[in-house]
Amino acid sequence: MSGKGIHHVTAIAGPARRNLDFYTRILGLRLVKKTVNFDDPGTYHLYYGDEVGHPGSILTFFPWEHVAPGRVGLGETQETVLRVPEGSIGYWAHRFVENGVAHQPLTRRFGETLLSFQDPDGMRLALVAVPGIENEAGWTGAGIPADAAIRGFHSVNLLLAEAAPTGAILTNVFGFGEVGREGSLVRYRVSDGGAGSVVDIHEAGGLLPARLGGGSVHHIAFRATDDAEEAAMVRKLAQHHGIRTTEQKDRNYFRSVYFREPGRVLFEIATDIPGFAVDEPASTLGETLKLPAFLEARRSALEETLPRLEQGAS
Numbered sequence: 001m002s003g004k005g006i007h008h009v010t011a012i013a014g015p016a017r018r019n020l021d022f023y024t025r026i027l028g029l030r031l032v033k034k035t036v037n038f039d040d041p042g043t044y045h046l047y048y049g050d051e052v053g054h055p056g057s058i059l060t061f062f063p064w065e066h067v068a069p070g071r072v073g074l075g076e077t078q079e080t081v082l083r084v085p086e087g088s089i090g091y092w093a094h095r096f097v098e099n100g101v102a103h104q105p106l107t108r109r110f111g112e113t114l115l116s117f118q119d120p121d122g123m124r125l126a127l128v129a130v131p132g133i134e135n136e137a138g139w140t141g142a143g144i145p146a147d148a149a150i151r152g153f154h155s156v157n158l159l160l161a162e163a164a165p166t167g168a169i170l171t172n173v174f175g176f177g178e179v180g181r182e183g184s185l186v187r188y189r190v191s192d193g194g195a196g197s198v199v200d201i202h203e204a205g206g207l208l209p210a211r212l213g214g215g216s217v218h219h220i221a222f223r224a225t226d227d228a229e230e231a232a233m234v235r236k237l238a239q240h241h242g243i244r245t246t247e248q249k250d251r252n253y254f255r256s257v258y259f260r261e262p263g264r265v266l267f268e269i270a271t272d273i274p275g276f277a278v279d280e281p282a283s284t285l286g287e288t289l290k291l292p293a294f295l296e297a298r299r300s301a302l303e304e305t306l307p308r309l310e311q312g313a314s
């Protein structure tokens with residue numbers, strides 16, 4: 001099976017307004033969908049991405065106004081890494097200084113240059129300098145030049161007691177291959193090498209389990225082209241790994257199943273179809289609150305409850 005890598009990453013944030021400001025004004029991502037958590041409609045679900053929210057570019061948040069901070073530990077995503085063109089890493093370091101973004105000195109990992117930073121909730125992120133991606137399309141929000149704009153995910157870094165059981169799922173079900181080891185890291189990659197094609201597992205037995213909260217990644221979604229490919233992955237999980245997923249859920253913009261992988265991280269499989277232009281024009285994505293049909297009757301009540309989120313002119 002030829003895998004396609006990461007579809008989206010979903011995390012937990014504090015106040016929605018602060019989250020929106022950081023991801024659109026500092027990182028320059030596009031808000032491609034403003035909706036609610038379908039399972040908890042009193043909470044927003046904000047989707048950021050490139051100009052149309054291509055799979056592999058989509059970072060999403062459940063913002064809870066008074067969330068307690070999470071605690072880093074085993075069984076979660078330790079770091080979410082985004083791609084930027086190789087020549088722009090200095091631009092970003094400077095931008096983080098100017099805007100007071102917490103960040104670390106540049107480091108090297110698997111021969112690549114990495115700039116680690118935190119969002120206002122303490123979520124651990126990094127930019128990695130990738131050669132040859134300058135000509136890929138990127139959303140140039142917030143005045144960020146095209147040759148510096150973020151080009152989707154590079155990778156996620158999972159903090160686990162042991163790599164092998166999760167690695168077996170990545171290779172057997174999602175089409176990744178192990179491509180390298182460095183210290184306590186094992187790197188897996190899908191062959192196409194585009195956005196979202198890498199997963200690193202950080203083996204660190206003996207740590208406490210993670211506690212979910214503000215700044216924590218809630219789940220990682222992997223791409224399936226369509227329902228048939230998703231169903232084939234579900235069968236493989238059952239037959240080869242004894243893992244049962246949830247039933248398929250219609251998330252309006254993709255269709256999903258969920259399961260706990262052996263390292264306790266919540267994984268999702270999400271279809272590439274139909275995408276974010278299914279309920280509003282691509283030119284005005286994210287500007288108005290979109291609700292699934294089953295919640296339209298509650299629109300005015302939800303609009304009164306949800307925090308105000310008018311977008312600035314960035």
Ligand code: ZN
Binds near residue numbers: 008010219221268
């Ligand atoms: Zn998801």
